[in-house]
Amino acid sequence: MKIRPRLLVGSLLVAVVVIVAFAWTQRSDGTGDQLDARLTDPGAVVTYPNDGLGNQSVEGTPFPDVTLADAAGNDVTTADLLGEPLVVNLWFTTCPPCAKELPAFAEVDAERDDVRFIGVNTIDSVEAMERFAGERGVQYDLYRDEFAELADGVGAVAFPVTLFVTSDGTIVDQSGALDANELRTKIDQLMVEESKLS
DSSP: OOOOHHHHHHHHHHHHHHHHHHHHHTTBOSSSOBOOOOOOOTTSOOOOOSSOTTSOOOTTSBOOOOEEEETTSOEEEHHHHOSSOEEEEEEOTTOHHHHHHHHHHHHHHHHOSSSEEEEEESSSOHHHHHHHHHHTTOOSEEEEOTTOHHHHHTTOOSSOEEEEEOTTSBEEEEESSOOHHHHHHHHHHHHHHHHTTO
16 A cells, blocks of 8 residues: 555645634634633632532531541441541642641641541542652551542532541531641640540
8 A cells, every 4th residue: 555645644634624623613602702711820829728618517417437448458437436536637649738738737646646637538549648648747547538438428529628526426627728726726626525525
């Protein structure tokens, strides 16, 4: 079979013209206005919700009884985690506010022995989860929410989400991204609620 370069180039040009023409016709939203596909100003500061915006309110509800997986792939139920006050942080590696707050969580975890920190990753592999958290100083237990049971159980749609859970399994507070001082304040409030159980 003999390849004809001019025919090949001509065919490619026709294909490009057809694709461009098709794409051009798809730009209209039906009202005659063109869609604006420009990105925002590259110098603009992007802010993220810090109050769990968009997430279902779960304060005062029981911590969902679901199954998570530890780093070795073993099943761990959330019921197994109860019995002490918990700070449960739902996060993943491609979430910028998650990355920003993890060092603060590591810092406060190192200061406190009256509460247990738990990281729950909803997306990443064990290797990615451990590497990413480790690079930010996290030494507390990490679990995977492989089937989004916990995320669904608390209605999480905006990440990160942090739940403050008393030893009896009641979610007493929830939050979006936190810095170290905000986290300390939330834990102090959790411990006030915990003291009421005695």
